[in-house]
Amino acid sequence: MTDDNTPEYRPGQGPGPRALTQEEASRLLGGQHFGSLATLKRSGQPHLASMVYAWDPDERIIRIPSVADRIKVRHLLRDPRATFQVQGETVLSYAVAEGEAEVSDVTTRPGDAVVRELLPLFGPIDPADEAEFFERMVQDRRLVIRLRVSHMYGIALDGPLT
Numbered sequence: 001m002t003d004d005n006t007p008e009y010r011p012g013q014g015p016g017p018r019a020l021t022q023e024e025a026s027r028l029l030g031g032q033h034f035g036s037l038a039t040l041k042r043s044g045q046p047h048l049a050s051m052v053y054a055w056d057p058d059e060r061i062i063r064i065p066s067v068a069d070r071i072k073v074r075h076l077l078r079d080p081r082a083t084f085q086v087q088g089e090t091v092l093s094y095a096v097a098e099g100e101a102e103v104s105d106v107t108t109r110p111g112d113a114v115v116r117e118l119l120p121l122f123g124p125i126d127p128a129d130e131a132e133f134f135e136r137m138v139q140d141r142r143l144v145i146r147l148r149v150s151h152m153y154g155i156a157l158d159g160p161l162t
Contacts, residue, residue, distance in 0.1 A: 017092060020154035028088055028095040028154060029055040029062070035086040037064060037145075039075035039101075046083075047075060053084070054121050060149040062097060065121045068106045068141040076101045082147055088156055095154035097147065104144040110134030117144050 038046040080100040107114040
């Protein structure tokens, strides 16, 4: 025991990880803003990219902004299977979402449906800056990756780490 009467854990001792419920995995996805997207290369090897994202628990969709010519976009157009992982409160806690992704059209004009879908993915934008944001999204050839989640899982390690 430590001085505050909490158990002292050593490698291989203490509570093991527990599986997250669907609700816990969904909350973890909703509580983060960055995660890792895994797409499949032609060789079958995963390609990982750190991404900003937004989770819609009602639709079970992860929305990810991207530039049209990125390798992850090419991977998804060839094979839509993808996996997304987010870190929990400790290095031994995480949630994983699997599914098929669809890639939106590239935004082509300020104010179109794609650029409006991108807007909340970049955080609050001052209304005075909205027109400039829209122009930048068109110039960058931005689009939205929508990962339709068919399966979620994760683990949590509830005990203290030492």
